[in-house]
Structure formats: structure tokens, C-alpha cells
Amino acid sequence: MITKFIFRVRRVSTVFLFTGLTLTGAGFINPASAQRGQMAPQKLDPIVEKIVQEAKGNSQLEQLAFELLDVVGPRLVGTPGMTKANEWALKTFQNWGIEARNQQFGEWHGWERGISHIDMTHPRAKSLAGTQLAWSPTTKGKAVEAEVIALPDIKDSISFRQWLPQVKGKYVMISMPQPTGRPDANWKEFGTPESIEKMQKNRDSLNRAWNARIRATGLQTNSIPSVLEEAGAVGILTSYWSMEFGANKIFGARSHKVPSLDISLEDYGMLYRLAEKGYAPKIKVETSSKHLGNVPSFNTIAEIKGSQFPDEYIILSAHLDSWEGGSGATDNGTGTIAMMEVARVLKKVLPNPKRSILIGLWGSEEQGLNGSRSFVLDNPAIIEKTQAVFNLDNGTGRVANINGSGFVHAYDFMGRWLAAVPREVTKDIKTDFPGSPGGGGSDHASFVAAGVPGFMLSSLSWGYFNNTWHTNLDTYDKLVFDDLISNVILTAVLTYKASEEPELVNREKRILPKGPDGKPADWPAIRQPRRSGVGY
Structure with missing residues (x-):
């Protein structure tokens, strides 16, 4: 024992x-x-x-x-x-x-990043806070201006396929817009119990609705960018907020032909509201990243x-x-x-x-x-x-x-x-x-x-x-x-x-706790590394 x-x-x-x-x-x-x-x-x-x-x-x-x-x-x-x-x-x-x-x-x-610019050109001019995701495809130094639209609230995968032609020539937002840009600790410090509860319920509701929106496409989240680019989208916009002021998680692109860009919570939310309320926002993106073999x-x-x-x-x-x-x-x-x-x-x-x-x-x-x-x-x-x-x-x-x-x-x-x-x-x-x-x-x-x-x-x-x-x-x-x-x-x-130490230490392993089957869990196995790869 x-x-x-x-x-x-x-x-x-x-x-x-x-x-x-x-x-x-x-x-x-x-x-x-x-x-x-x-x-x-x-x-x-x-x-x-x-x-x-x-x-x-x-x-x-x-x-x-x-x-x-x-x-x-x-x-x-x-x-x-x-x-x-x-x-x-x-x-x-x-x-x-x-x-x-x-x-x-x-x-x-x-892959080499290079210089990039992301600017809103309509309904007003504004430089946006954002960055290319790792291994993102490039615009090859050309400025590509287009309207921004959001992934729609559709009924099912058939409706999604019927909507898909609308992405041609557009940037598509595929992340949920956050209902608040304030961290939970900030709410806890200054909010009333009623306002905190209201915010949390609103966020939970939006999360459920957005997850249902993703499921209705019939696709996994990671598969959506490639489907959009095949349908003619000129870029993919995401916002992976880290639940703190000014912090976004930056990982790798899932697109293969068009740029994938992470936009700050603040600017992403603005674009989303403009698009949802019919203002047809436009952005201009210029990237000069390079693929190096x-x-x-x-x-x-x-x-x-x-x-x-x-x-x-x-x-x-x-x-x-x-x-x-x-x-x-x-x-x-x-x-x-x-x-x-x-x-x-x-x-x-x-x-x-x-x-x-x-x-x-x-x-x-x-x-x-x-x-x-x-x-x-x-x-x-x-x-x-x-x-x-x-x-x-x-x-x-x-x-x-x-x-x-x-x-x-x-x-x-x-x-x-x-x-x-x-x-x-x-x-x-x-x-x-x-x-x-x-x-x-x-x-x-x-x-x-x-x-x-x-x-x-x-x-x-x-x-x-x-x-x-x-x-x-x-x-x-x-x-x-x-x-x-x-x-x-x-x-x-x-x-x-x-x-x-006079000798090498004793490497005896413990018997691990029992799993659901009543047998002790296995010691972790040696796993093969990835010795080549693209992106993730």
C-alpha cells in the first residue's frame, strides 16, 4: 500500500x-x-x-x-x-x-510574420487593434478592403449551405461578441449583486445561443474557416478574449488561403454591432507575412x-x-x-x-x-x-x-x-x-x-x-x-x-488510484512526437 x-x-x-x-x-x-x-x-x-x-x-x-x-x-x-x-x-x-x-x-x-495593418474604413475611419494568427495566409502586401459580416443565426446545416454564397468577397466574424469587456473581478469590486447576476445570466445565454449557432452549421468550430474561404470569403475574423482588460489569446490560423485575424474585444464588438444593425462596416487589411517552406x-x-x-x-x-x-x-x-x-x-x-x-x-x-x-x-x-x-x-x-x-x-x-x-x-x-x-x-x-x-x-x-x-x-x-x-x-x-548523491535514486512508481473499471490507472505512456507539421 x-x-x-x-x-x-x-x-x-x-x-x-x-x-x-x-x-x-x-x-x-x-x-x-x-x-x-x-x-x-x-x-x-x-x-x-x-x-x-x-x-x-x-x-x-x-x-x-x-x-x-x-x-x-x-x-x-x-x-x-x-x-x-x-x-x-x-x-x-x-x-x-x-x-x-x-x-x-x-x-x-x-512562416515569417511581416508588417500588417487592419483599419476600419466605413462607416468611419479607425485603426483596429488586432493581429494575424500564427501561420496565417497573407494578402501578399496588397490592401484588401471588404465588408464585414457575422456568422448568421441559422436553423440547420441546410440553411447554412444556402447562406454560404453570401460570404463571397467579405470578411466573416466567427467568434461570439462578448457582452462585457470588464473582467469578473472588476464586476465583483464595483457591481451590485443584481447587476452581476444579470451580466452572468446574459453571458451564459449568449454562450448557449452562440454554441447552438455553431452546431447548426453542421461543422466543428475548427472546420468553419476553411469552408468559408472555399466559399469566397476574403478573410476570417476571430476574438479570443482572455477575460482580462486588453488580453486576447493568440493561437494559429485554421484557414489556408485567406488571412485569419484576431481582433481585440473592443474593436470586434464594435464591428459586430455595426454589422448586426445594418451599417455594413468595411475594413482594409494588408499583410506581408511569408511562407518559407x-x-x-x-x-x-x-x-x-x-x-x-x-x-x-x-x-x-x-x-x-x-x-x-x-x-x-x-x-x-x-x-x-x-x-x-x-x-x-x-x-x-x-x-x-x-x-x-x-x-x-x-x-x-x-x-x-x-x-x-x-x-x-x-x-x-x-x-x-x-x-x-x-x-x-x-x-x-x-x-x-x-x-x-x-x-x-x-x-x-x-x-x-x-x-x-x-x-x-x-x-x-x-x-x-x-x-x-x-x-x-x-x-x-x-x-x-x-x-x-x-x-x-x-x-x-x-x-x-x-x-x-x-x-x-x-x-x-x-x-x-x-x-x-x-x-x-x-x-x-x-x-x-x-x-x-552517492547513487542514482530509486525510480519505483506508485500504484495509481483505481479507475471506473476498478483497476489501477495506467502509468502515462511514452508518446510519439510530431517531427513535422503545419500550424497546430
Whole structure:
């Protein structure tokens, strides 16, 4: 029987407790002393002290963030931006004296954004806030002006097919117009209970009606753009609001011949109202994006060679690619620069670790963990002897949660390693041991599926999912460098202690909870990556 161990942190006494287990030693204090209100001072390992000094006193995070986010910019797979990012990371590692290489794992349809303009020309002139979706077809630098219409409220698929000829020569809106541009928190702060309830009912009603409108076409949402362009539409307009002021999610185009454009909530709503009330709005769109054919996709791999066990590894994991709405700051520029900074700090403080330290900056994570899944399959000797994988990939906040990923002994070895981390870093971290294996939300899951202890170092939100995750607002100014420094210290110490272990840790997996059939759930299987692709 597997017992669930919960790792708790008491803020006042800074006591680390494991349910069913008492630990003492470096970083822990005697529970009896804690109950008497006594706190033993934490004695840090000399290497840990040097890690802290270097991470705080000589941080390169701001410079790395500037170079990656402002100079290189977004890093969509298949774009020149991703190629520049691979080259920048390679050169940066090499300048630090760390061996690095760009390892090809596949190819992707190449695309370059270029300059674009979206303007309303009727019933009045207005420049609109919007952007091409990733891999969108182009107008080839020509301005295409046309009327805007909305997907109609039709009875069934027969009615939809009868209406379809009307899209010829027009831009078609296929997203639901939002009834409010104010986030729920804003309503909660200032609205009356009656107005909030009214707004929510109105939004729910509109959602149901719009979903019924989509179903009546007889098509899936993702299939509608291609049907519209085949019927002669000159462009597809969407608006994927992120439920925060000014934030829209920006993903990939589903059209193949005509531009797909995401329009801000405010401008999309205006166009929709004008169209619905008979004002026949017109917009003029000009884009100069380019399709580049198939281009290679890479992981950037760096290595600090081990002195005693050079063929055993600790892997620092972060994905280098991003979507294109902003500059990929918190997803996953923060993880990338933090892991690079960990490597820099350890190279200076611990130039000859016992085990080799690999830094994997993965490509095409956003399309299905393709870079890390490829690495797992292409490097079986490394996977067989990997001590642990530490992954950063969910925003700018300091690490707040660590899950044991379903490894029975994670509470033991992770407990030892965490005990060496300064309490100011770990005092608010909650852990769940042995936890459960991830289903595939980030790159650590690629390694966990292969039986490697991989840990997602989960961060505080800082409004991540609504404000910056895959949005146009995911930019440099959202970074919180004090929190990132904390994550560098945490990860560097965990890596150091994992490297110092006398042996590879026990990889025993827990028996997973029973499913509806009464049988234990299966451990996640290794999945094949996409080594070539177009768009999603």
C-alpha cells in the first residue's frame, strides 16, 4: 500500500514535516523544539552559500530577459524568431564556457510574420487593434478592403449551405461578441449583486445561443474557416478574449488561403454591432507575412560535464519556443532564462559536479511537447541514467508547489535536497509526495512517461492564465525578477544536491488510484512526437 506523504511548511517556525515521517538534519529542526517556540538556525552548505551569493549579487536575469524577449522576440516553431533563439542560446552558453549544441529533431512549416495593418474604413475611419494568427495566409502586401459580416443565426446545416454564397468577397466574424469587456473581478469590486447576476445570466445565454449557432452549421468550430474561404470569403475574423482588460489569446490560423485575424474585444464588438444593425462596416487589411517552406526544428542542449559520474545526468528543463501574441515572456521566457542562469551559476560555483548537468531548451512544446518527447526517444542512454529532471514552465512567480510525480521515494530524496535550500526560499513551498504523474501539460511529463523522476516546479500565478498565458500581453514588463532569483537558487541547490548523491535514486512508481473499471490507472505512456507539421 502506498501512503500519500504531504510536505508542509509552517510559516512561523519554518518547520518541515512529513506526514508519517520525522526528518532531522540540515534544514530541519526538532519538532519538540518547534513546539517550545525555539528555532534552530539553518546552517548552509558552503556551496549553497556561494550559489545564493552569485544568484543575488551577480544576477544576469534582466540582461538575459532583454536579449531573449526584446531583441529576439517571440519564438514560434518554424519562424526565424525560433531560429534566432536557438542561435542566441547556443552563443550565450558558449560565452559562459558551457558546451552546447543545437540538436535537430524534426522540421516544421516555416512562416515569417511581416508588417500588417487592419483599419476600419466605413462607416468611419479607425485603426483596429488586432493581429494575424500564427501561420496565417497573407494578402501578399496588397490592401484588401471588404465588408464585414457575422456568422448568421441559422436553423440547420441546410440553411447554412444556402447562406454560404453570401460570404463571397467579405470578411466573416466567427467568434461570439462578448457582452462585457470588464473582467469578473472588476464586476465583483464595483457591481451590485443584481447587476452581476444579470451580466452572468446574459453571458451564459449568449454562450448557449452562440454554441447552438455553431452546431447548426453542421461543422466543428475548427472546420468553419476553411469552408468559408472555399466559399469566397476574403478573410476570417476571430476574438479570443482572455477575460482580462486588453488580453486576447493568440493561437494559429485554421484557414489556408485567406488571412485569419484576431481582433481585440473592443474593436470586434464594435464591428459586430455595426454589422448586426445594418451599417455594413468595411475594413482594409494588408499583410506581408511569408511562407518559407519546411525549416528544421531544434532543441538547444548544453552540458556541464560530470567529474565522477559523467554518464549520469540531472536535466534542467524549459521550453524555448512560444506563441506569437506577445514576446513569450512568462511562457516560457522565464523558465528559459532561469534555467540558463542556473547553469551559469553552477558553472561558476560548481565547475566540476559529480554528475553531468544537461540543460534542455526544448522546441515545439506548444504543439505537443515535441522537442522533449523527441529527446527522450533519441537519447535512450541519457534517459536510462538520469537522476532527476527539474522543469520550469508556468510563469514568473516563485515556486509554490512541487508534486512527486508518482515516484514512491520522492519524499525521501527530494526531502534531502529541499532541506539544503535556504528556508527563505522554501518556507512557502507546498509539496505532495508521492503525488501523481502528469498527463502532458509540460515537458517534465515526457520524462516521467519514460520512468524518469521529473518534477514540475510550479509557480505562483501572478494572473498567469488570464493575463499572460498565450496572450498579446506576455511581454518583458510582466516579469518579477525577485521571484525568478528565488527560483534560480532553489533549482541550483536541488541540482547540486542531486548531483552529489552517492547513487542514482530509486525510480519505483506508485500504484495509481483505481479507475471506473476498478483497476489501477495506467502509468502515462511514452508518446510519439510530431517531427513535422503545419500550424497546430
